[in-house]
Amino acid sequence: MGTLIGYARVSTQGQDLSDQLDKLAGAGCKTVYQEKISGVRADRPQLAKLMVKLRPGDVVIVTKLDRLGRSTRELLDLIDRIGKAGAAFKSLGDPLWDTGTPQGRLLSTLLAAIAEFERELIRERTGAGRERAKRDGVKFGPKFKLSAYQRAEALRRRSAGESMTDIARSYGVDKSMISRMR
Structure with a gap:
């Protein structure tokens, strides 16, 4: 032993x-x-x-x-x-x-075995709930901090040469958000 x-x-x-x-x-x-x-x-x-x-x-x-x-x-x-x-x-x-x-x-x-069975049931229920929510129009993922109009405006300002720091400050977001926009 x-x-x-x-x-x-x-x-x-x-x-x-x-x-x-x-x-x-x-x-x-x-x-x-x-x-x-x-x-x-x-x-x-x-x-x-x-x-x-x-x-x-x-x-x-x-x-x-x-x-x-x-x-x-x-x-x-x-x-x-x-x-x-x-x-x-x-x-x-x-x-x-x-x-x-x-x-x-x-x-x-x-x-x-019981714990594994329980995990599978949870996975099935979660998947079914997600599919139902998608059919009902629920959008998954992070919410945009800027509206579509604000994003387009930020891109125009960036193209015009305004600094990303100034653009980000005006919207109250991080500079990295402005730099990732396409």
Whole structure:
């Protein structure tokens, strides 16, 4: 068996990690990556370090599932990455979540399939809604900051030699907008 590696996280600086650290030490974790950072943030440096250091046979342990990921998709992606590194994942507070057991692997596989199915349904509904909106005349993309008349006028002024900075200032837009006009 590889190394038992703990991961502890709290969302704010005012919260305390000691309860998680005690439980992870009690589970046999010699190394614990810890951070005080919101789970919503994608840039969790200690989690990134943990993922880089994983070796086949290692077991990543958390006290609760929500310490690893905030969304089901993120959680499943991280568990998948742990598995691809040849390691296992275990949540002390959620006994079914132990990918070192057949039941844990089955649960992960089923939830990943459900998440994939859900993504496909969302993609289909979004596509159908977009097509319906197009049929109804909805225009997609950014809104023009200048009207058609203002764009034509800006092009005439630029052709007449007026500086792009002056033209842009008169319309309250950035000079780059005037320079991109054709």
